[in-house]
Amino acid sequence: MNTLEMLRALRAMTVLGDIASGAVTVADLEALGIRDAAAWARHAATYHGPTRQRARQAAARAAGAGLSPDALMVVEKHVRKLLAGAAVTEWELRVELCALRGTVEEIDRAAATRVREYNRGVEDAERKAYGRRALKGGKNTDALGNRTFTVTGPERVIADVLGGIRTVAGQLRRDDPRLTYEQAMFDAFLDTRGGGPAREVVITVLPLPESTKVLRQEGDETVFARTDGTTITGAELVAEAMVEEGYVGIFDPVRGGVNVYRDERFANFKQRVLLSAETILCPHPGCTTPANQCQVHHLTAWEQGGETNIENLSMACAVHNARNDDDPNAPPRNGRLERRAGGVVHLPPDGGPPRENIHPIRTLSAMALSRT
Ligand SMILES: [Zn+2]
Known part of the structure; x- marks a missing residue:
């Protein structure tokens, strides 16, 4: 055999x-x-x-x-x-x-x-599942001298905790690009230990016909996906909306994102898609970071009262988003992105004329095509 x-x-x-x-x-x-x-x-x-x-x-x-x-x-x-x-x-x-x-x-x-x-x-079910919450392990030392423990709990609790840690980890990696994702998560975990980390905004994707059912509390059994990778039922969604501020994005099958909350700091999916198509690359002159790897940038900063609507948004890479002079009253250091007729331009710190990112692929961007 x-x-x-x-x-x-x-x-x-x-x-x-x-x-x-x-x-x-x-x-x-x-x-x-x-x-x-x-x-x-x-x-x-x-x-x-x-x-x-x-x-x-x-x-x-x-x-x-x-x-x-x-x-x-x-x-x-x-x-x-x-x-x-x-x-x-x-x-x-x-x-x-x-x-x-x-x-x-x-x-x-x-x-x-x-x-x-x-x-x-x-x-x-939730209370019964919560009864099985656990933190296990951490007793055995491996050959390197490290120990490992695992934490088990309701998906939303774990997703919330990790979302907060991930936010801090992202910041740590921007500060030190040599950090691996896992290393940064560990460092962020120590940073945020017991400190109630900032919570990630989670959007629940709700098709328009379902949203009315949920509001009438008829969609109790329907399962919806959330942007943190967890799922939620209609009944849980209503319960959550009543106890804490949750974000619900309502999506029409044809029109896409329907609601744009004035108070919502983070751009919705539809806005990201439109903004990405508009710019293709980060609009900063000379930058080659593709829109899919960019962040949504508020042209007038959120802190300065800027709204989360298309006119006030652009995609920008992490570097140029961070370097942007958000406060118009502060002395200029790196310049700022601004929307002009024809697209988003960069205003240099020396007060010179606005500059565009003239990378060839941008001639195929939605904004460039709409100009011709
Ligand atoms: Zn850039």
Whole structure:
């Protein structure tokens, strides 16, 4: 038997069956260097041991006949996360998850999504999930002398915490470009420890027809995506809007972004798209940073009362955004960007004539094309 044949024969249900029958013992597995021997024995009892759900147990075994031991571990990991009171029983879920196909990672993601769906329907799901919050590890020192711990909590809490840390990390990396993302996140974590970091603005994407339903509280079960990579249901959205200032961007399928809040400091997606198309590159003379890597720049600074509307915005790279002379009353140092008829120009600090970024690709920008 060659390696491929051996791996093909090593299916989870076969191994579990042999453990259950006593043909293979936990001691055998450990002697052969199988790390999760104890877990295998547990799963053998689950899939072959006594249960009142004989039919479902058999169905799960049949559905999972092709699964590798790693895939079955993933299935069981997610079965453990099913909350009491969900619309499916543990065994129904097992049958469903055992039927998943794909790589272990694909099965992992698909299973997580399905169990999340079931858990969302559980009354008091948030409180129950919060009961499983944890900070674990940090006890073992590795060969380098480092330690690691993991933090588990509701997605929104974690996203909020990391959003704040990421904001500080971005600043640290601008100050010291040699920092890697991970290093900056660590330094920012220490910086913000206990200090209540500034929160990232999170926008919930809400299609226009759904928004009226949510406002009438009829869209409770509908799931919406948020720009921090988390999701939220209509019911949670209404609850959040009532307790804290949340940002909700309403998007019409044809017209795009519908609402532009006067009080919203951060430009919406539609504005970013239009501004990016307008300028293609950072408008600073000589700059080659593409719009997609630029930040949204307020031409009249937010602090000076500048509004978040297209006329007052431009894309600008991180360097030229930071170097811009935002305060018109302060002595000029680097000059400032300004919108003139025909596009955004740079006014040099010496009071000389306005200059454009004349990079050739900008002749194809939306603004240049609209001038011809
Ligand atoms: Zn630039």
